[in-house]
Amino acid sequence: MKGLIETIVMPIVDYPEDVVITEVEDNFTITYKLTVHKEDVGKIIGKNGRVAKAIRSVIYSSTLQSNKRIHLDIQ
Structure with missing residues (x-):
């Protein structure tokens, strides 16, 4: 799943080296925390x-x- 998120996010951002994806697994949920450079947050969220x-x-x-x-948190 991390590979899919990276494949989608990398072409959008200006600072691909700052993209960090962490996975937190619980009993019923898997949360992926996507952290990008502060200038790229607006591009990931979009209008x-x-x-x-x-x-x-x-x-x-x-x-x-x-x-x-599955949950995706963008930070």
Whole structure:
């Protein structure tokens, strides 16, 4: 899943070396924390959150077979 997030995010940002994805797994959820350079946060979120919603949609749809819920936090 980290590879998918990296594949989506890397072309969007200006500072790809600052992209950090950490995974926190719980009993019922898996949370991916996406940290980017402070200048790239706006690009990842997009106007009215459209880019962030699109990224989340792709990630959520790719894990429909899993019993755990997936969350993406953008920091």
